[in-house]
Amino acid sequence: MPIKVKVFAILKDIVGREEIHLDFEEEVSCREVLRHLETQFEGIAPILWHSLVAVNGQYADGDTVLTANDEVAILPPVCGG
Amino acid sequence: MFLTRNPILAKNFLETAQDYKSGAGVVFLGKVRNHSGAGSTGFRHARENLRFSSSQARRVLYLEYEAYESMAEPMMEGLVREAHARWPLEEIKIAHRIGRVNLGEIAVAIQVNSAHRDEAYQASRFLIEEIKHQVPIWKKEYFEDGTSAWGSCAPWMSVARKGALSPC
Numbered sequence: 001m002p003i004k005v006k007v008f009a010i011l012k013d014i015v016g017r018e019e020i021h022l023d024f025e026e027e028v029s030c031r032e033v034l035r036h037l038e039t040q041f042e043g044i045a046p047i048l049w050h051s052l053v054a055v056n057g058q059y060a061d062g063d064t065v066l067t068a069n070d071e072v073a074i075l076p077p078v079c080g081g
Numbered sequence: 082m083f084l085t086r087n088p089i090l091a092k093n094f095l096e097t098a099q100d101y102k103s104g105a106g107v108v109f110l111g112k113v114r115n116h117s118g119a120g121s122t123g124f125r126h127a128r129e130n131l132r133f134s135s136s137q138a139r140r141v142l143y144l145e146y147e148a149y150e151s152m153a154e155p156m157m158e159g160l161v162r163e164a165h166a167r168w169p170l171e172e173i174k175i176a177h178r179i180g181r182v183n184l185g186e187i188a189v190a191i192q193v194n195s196a197h198r199d200e201a202y203q204a205s206r207f208l209i210e211e212i213k214h215q216v217p218i219w220k221k222e223y224f225e226d227g228t229s230a231w232g233s234c235a236p237w238m239s240v241a242r243k244g245a246l247s248p249c
Contacts, residue, residue: 006149008147008217008219009147009219009221009231010219010231012147013231054149054152054217057151057152057155073149073152075149075217076219076231078213078214078215078216078217078218078219079213079218079219079220079231079232081111081188081189081209081212081213081218081220
């Protein structure tokens, strides 16, 4: 099940790119995607767990179950204006 | 479209042609200043690795704004609708820069016109606070000493109810 993860701001700096393409064999929740990223990118955890998650442009919570080709955006604390 | 890569011109937010219903016009201009806000907190991405830190009053050279555009645009549309629902307003106009914004340039501009001043002031304040705290836009400060840091105005407190995650 392919999932596209978009990261922004400091998360993009840590990851080194804007998008991460993941493929899971089984259904996953947003929280499981974050747990997976935590194991892949050193130093990402403190920011990751202070972030909000949106699925296909809508805020979602950790229990939200993803479907194939969903776009998961991980949004670190914002600072516009 | 609220987000723009082009300079925001103040004069475009001061013209009130053909609007004879409004007795009040409030224009807020958020500009790039030459020092980081003392006491503000930020996520720093510098040589000493990634961690939370208090940013000192350092000299800023320029800013770079980044947005999750496909989410930020509809959210700002929603804020405009919400402001119209809460106050009797005639017109709202908003622009927010993305990309590099130099010292003195306008990063965000908000114009609110209404019959009376009270609702224009309130709506203007509401809009800038919501934009700063809710809309997925990030600001990176580039300093004179060659370092840079992502600003962190809002630890998602106001939207925590919408689902900030925890590892367990």
